[in-house]
Amino acid sequence: MRIKATLYNAKHLEYGLVTIPFPIPRDQYDDTIKMLEALDIGDPRARDCTVEDIEGSVPSLKCLEGRKINVDELDYLAKRLDSFTDGELSQFQGMAVKMGLNDMTDLTNLTFCCQEATVITDFSDLEQIGRDHYMNLHGGCVSMEELEQLDGVETALLLISENEGTVTPYGVVYDNGMQLSQAYQGRNFPAYLYEDSLLTVTLRPIHADTNDSQAVWLYLPTSEHQIERMLRRDGMESEDFARLDVQGDNLPAAIQTACALEKESIFDLNAMCIAISKLAQAERFKLDAAVALAKPKSPAEVCCLAENLELFDFVPHVHTPEEYGRYMIQGSGHFDYGSDLDEFYDHEKYGRRCMERKQGMFTEQGYISYQGALSLEDLMRAEPTEQSQREQEVYMGMGGLT
Numbered sequence: 001m002r003i004k005a006t007l008y009n010a011k012h013l014e015y016g017l018v019t020i021p022f023p024i025p026r027d028q029y030d031d032t033i034k035m036l037e038a039l040d041i042g043d044p045r046a047r048d049c050t051v052e053d054i055e056g057s058v059p060s061l062k063c064l065e066g067r068k069i070n071v072d073e074l075d076y077l078a079k080r081l082d083s084f085t086d087g088e089l090s091q092f093q094g095m096a097v098k099m100g101l102n103d104m105t106d107l108t109n110l111t112f113c114c115q116e117a118t119v120i121t122d123f124s125d126l127e128q129i130g131r132d133h134y135m136n137l138h139g140g141c142v143s144m145e146e147l148e149q150l151d152g153v154e155t156a157l158l159l160i161s162e163n164e165g166t167v168t169p170y171g172v173v174y175d176n177g178m179q180l181s182q183a184y185q186g187r188n189f190p191a192y193l194y195e196d197s198l199l200t201v202t203l204r205p206i207h208a209d210t211n212d213s214q215a216v217w218l219y220l221p222t223s224e225h226q227i228e229r230m231l232r233r234d235g236m237e238s239e240d241f242a243r244l245d246v247q248g249d250n251l252p253a254a255i256q257t258a259c260a261l262e263k264e265s266i267f268d269l270n271a272m273c274i275a276i277s278k279l280a281q282a283e284r285f286k287l288d289a290a291v292a293l294a295k296p297k298s299p300a301e302v303c304c305l306a307e308n309l310e311l312f313d314f315v316p317h318v319h320t321p322e323e324y325g326r327y328m329i330q331g332s333g334h335f336d337y338g339s340d341l342d343e344f345y346d347h348e349k350y351g352r353r354c355m356e357r358k359q360g361m362f363t364e365q366g367y368i369s370y371q372g373a374l375s376l377e378d379l380m381r382a383e384p385t386e387q388s389q390r391e392q393e394v395y396m397g398m399g400g401l402t
Contacts, residue, residue: 002082003056005064005074008039010050015039017052020071022078026195030225033071042071044229045187047104049074060093060170063102072189072229073104079194080111087119087132094119094173098166105186112181112190115140118159121171130155137176188234191217198273201266202245205236218266221273227266251276252288253364255302264299272299275306286314289365294376301380308379311372313358318367325350 006019018035021028036042041049047068054061058081064074084092091114101107118133130152135142165172183190193200197219204215216234218227246261246269255276261269279287290305290312318324325348360369370376 003054003058003061003078005054005069006052007036007041007049007069007071008052009041009048010068012040022075023082023194024075026222030223033225033229036071044072044232046070047073058089058093060096061107063096064104067102069104072233073108076189076192077104077108077111080108080192083194084111088115090119090121090170091115091117093170094166094168095175095178097168097170098173098175099180105184106180108184109181112183113178116176116178118174118176119168119171120160120165120174126156127152130157130159133159133174133176188214188216189230191215193219195219196250197221198248198250198276199261199269200247201269202247203231203234203236203266204243204245205234206243218270220270221277222270224267224270227270252284252291254288254291258291258296259298259302261299268299272302272306275303279306279309282316283309285316285365286312286368289314289316289363289368290370292363292365293361293368293370294380296380304380308372311379312368312370313360314366314368316366319362320348321352321355322348324354324362324367325352328354 003022004019005022006017008017009015016039018039020032020035024032033042036049047070049071050068051064051066054065081089081092092110095101095110095114095117096107099106099110101110116136116139118129118136120129123129131147131150134147134150134152134155159174163174165174167173191202199220201218201220202215203218216230216236218230244262244264244266248256248261251273255272276284276287286309287302287306290309291302293312294301294305296302296305315324315327318327328350355367355369358369358371360367372379
């Protein structure tokens with residue numbers, strides 16, 4: 001956690017103060033917004049939060065004290081800075097001071113270009129200064145051969161002797177002709193993945209072109225509240241006025257092809273991602289097989305599968321009747337297996353018999369069968385509470401508790 005900001009409502013000082021960590025932890029976002037709303041601030045678009053104090057490892061952000069900020073803008077800026085190396089942080093802070101920046105839009109845009117500047121914090125190693133400066137001039141993309149041939153000391157001395165640096169609390173700054181980026185226009189945040197996500201969704205107005213400046217980027221799972229706020233920042237108010245582009249590289253493979261994700265509601269997609277995010281990696285592997293078996297047609301049906309995985313028997317990495325029969329005899333714990341009798345077992349025959357009884361199938365992940373009382377179709381279409389009730393009704397009708 002890099003910073004903490006103490007905020008208040010300048011129109012109602014009697015409401016008091018609230019201190020918030022930035023970046024806001026994903027599971028604390030909704031509660032954070034509720035705290036701000038209690039002070040009648042925290043609008044999705046307006047800069048209505050006045051900064052009383054900022055603490056943390058980015059002291060240059062104290063330039064915001066006494067100014068009004070938007071909470072989501074500060075959260076985005078903090079996420080950008082949280083991924084910076086110490087060197088990049090020196091570049092950001094040094095250039096912020098040199099340019100006299102204290103506006104949220106400018107500070108955000110600075111995170112996209114400050115790496116072009118050179119900031120010297122230690123003059124004792126001219127060779128390293130020269131190498132760093134050369135890298136900055138070339139966008140950080142330099143071959144090892146170029147660096148080996150570079151005279152770092154000479155490069156550093158030329159920089160120092162031929163350019164007027166600006167002394168700041170964060171080092172001596174050389175801007176190298178850097179121009180402030182215009183990636184952020186004060187409305188939609190540029191694409192930036194801060195945490196691992198299952199699904200990246202890009203929303204664009206129906207009649208807009210593919211210009212990313214008009215896009216809303218969402219990384220699922222997140223809170224429904226945050227989705228609504230990001231839509232309001234864009235002015236869409238509803239996803240009905242947007243088209244979706246979806247990238248689900250971290251979703252189980254079968255889910256990516258089971259549903260036409262681009263045609264689904266962003267809120268249904270988010271609910272699906274929330275359900276999947278609660279699963280351990282082995283359970284996600286099992287879900288992949290369950291999806292291949294059940295062939296769900298919507299994110300809501302995938303949710304039902306994710307929430308009812310205990311109703312499926314799954315043997316990973318088994319792909320033939322012989323392998324399945326061998327597992328059932330040796331690894332299931334159902335039999336007192338003797339390895340000295342292994343050659344007398346007909347693994348394939350027993351595997352086929354088990355398959356006929358369980359009515360499962362082989363998938364890329366392994367063998368899976370469904371053992372629930374409801375049909376798969378009914379299971380996927382029922383609400384969670386309804387599923388439980390109907391499972392119990394079927395169980396009782398079959399003679400349960402007798």
